[in-house]
Amino acid sequence: xxxxxxxxxxxxxxxxxxxxxxxxxxxxxxxxxxxxxxxxxxxxxxxxxxxxxxxxxxxxxxxxxxxxxxxxxxxxxxxxxxxxxxxxxxxxxxxxxxxxxxxxxxxxxxxxxxxxxxxxxxxxxxxxxxxxxxxxxxxxxxxxxxxxxxxx
Amino acid sequence: xxxxxxxxxxxxxxxxxxxxxxxxxxxxxxxxxxxxxxxxxxxxxxxxxxxxxxxxxxxxxxxxxxxxxxxxxxxxxxxxxxxxxxxxxxxxxxxxxxxxxxxxxxxxxxxxxxxxxxxxxxxxxxxxxxxxxxxxxxxxxxxxxxxxxxxxxxxxxxxxxxxxxxxxxxxxxxxxxxxxxxxxxxxxxxxxxxxxxxxxxxxxxxxxxxxxxxxxxxxxxxxx
Numbered sequence: 001x002x003x004x005x006x007x008x009x010x011x012x013x014x015x016x017x018x019x020x021x022x023x024x025x026x027x028x029x030x031x032x033x034x035x036x037x038x039x040x041x042x043x044x045x046x047x048x049x050x051x052x053x054x055x056x057x058x059x060x061x062x063x064x065x066x067x068x069x070x071x072x073x074x075x076x077x078x079x080x081x082x083x084x085x086x087x088x089x090x091x092x093x094x095x096x097x098x099x100x101x102x103x104x105x106x107x108x109x110x111x112x113x114x115x116x117x118x119x120x121x122x123x124x125x126x127x128x129x130x131x132x133x134x135x136x137x138x139x140x141x142x143x144x145x146x147x148x149x150x151x152x
Numbered sequence: 153x154x155x156x157x158x159x160x161x162x163x164x165x166x167x168x169x170x171x172x173x174x175x176x177x178x179x180x181x182x183x184x185x186x187x188x189x190x191x192x193x194x195x196x197x198x199x200x201x202x203x204x205x206x207x208x209x210x211x212x213x214x215x216x217x218x219x220x221x222x223x224x225x226x227x228x229x230x231x232x233x234x235x236x237x238x239x240x241x242x243x244x245x246x247x248x249x250x251x252x253x254x255x256x257x258x259x260x261x262x263x264x265x266x267x268x269x270x271x272x273x274x275x276x277x278x279x280x281x282x283x284x285x286x287x288x289x290x291x292x293x294x295x296x297x298x299x300x301x302x303x304x305x306x307x308x309x310x311x312x313x314x315x316x317x318x319x320x321x322x323x324x325x326x327x328x329x330x331x332x333x334x335x336x337x338x339x340x341x342x343x344x345x346x347x348x349x350x351x352x353x354x355x356x357x358x359x360x361x362x363x364x365x366x367x368x369x370x371x372x373x374x375x376x
Contacts, residue, residue, distance in 0.1 A: 036256035066175035115343040
């Protein structure tokens with residue numbers, strides 16, 4: 001059983017790298033092409049001072065694209081997984097506090113964002129999804145070396 | 153063996169460097185293209201101190217700020233429900249009305265906002281405001297709104313001057329739309345429509361889409 005895992009792990013790492021990396025690049029890209037909306041989404045969390053929220057709105061998508069690209073290419077996987085995982089945890093905390101405070105917002109994770117109707121919020125779904133990504137990041141942190149990676 | 157290791161390390165560092173470079177360039181570009189421009193040409197009716205919005209009745213009180221995006225479907229509904237009343241109080245100088253055309257939905261929002269600003273220069277802002285909402289395409293960023301479309305739309309409300317057409321073709325006020333966007337971002341406007349009276353937002357859940365409650369909210373703030 002353990003040797004089966006040892007055999008499979010490099011492929012698992014590749015799969016999870018491509019999965020998590022792909023999601024990060026896609027999510028980053030969708031936000032990067034609509035920077036105003038991205039800034040709006042961050043402001044809607046009512047967590048940061050407005051100028052800092054705007055800064056994150058513009059910068060975060062590119063950060064995601066960078067981390068995602070590194071994961072896909074298999075370069076600096078351990079640190080990218082760490083950064084990706086920490087980002088996901090921050091997202092989970094942000095969404096959870098919005099939920100707890102009774103805000104009605106879209107997470108803005110794949111573009112969009114801002115205020116929505118209270119009966120359209122999908123907080124649990126968004127948190128569970130990001131938790132799944134956190135687990136993927138944890139796996140990559142533990143097993144960073146896999147097939148077709150540039151890390152040696 | 154060690155030569156291989158070095159060239160692998162070299163490749164790896166090169167890739168990291170390239171990714172970092174692309175990310176940095178992208179981020180810097182994103183920041184720069186969303187900056188306000190202090191040299192942007194602004195329509196005569198626009199006031200920088202009013203968030204670069206288009207101002208009607210500069211000296212009246214109270215002040216009503218309306219943030220919209222011309223492609224936003226809910227803004228169209230808001231215009232249908234309350235547009236007549238807003239036009240009436242603007243025409244009778246019962247309040248200072250400041251319209252902020254935001255452009256976050258897409259490029260066609262910028263075209264529309266530019267056209268609205270061009271129309272403001274010719275005294276037909278409220279007319280084009282209504283015309284734009286009445287001619288929303290039904291899906292955002294559908295490609296319906298082009299420069300030519302804006303000229304025809306202007307035509308249909310009596311804007312036939314060469315200056316209007318040039319203003320639309322040249323995109324004279326496109327830079328101004330960035331100033332509006334930045335000011336709206338700084339004012340923490342996160343969805344459209346957003347209505348503020350004397351700086352305070354009215355109740356989104358009850359007072360926006362109910363014409364009676366909307367009028368009451370304005371009356372409570374001093375609109376006679």
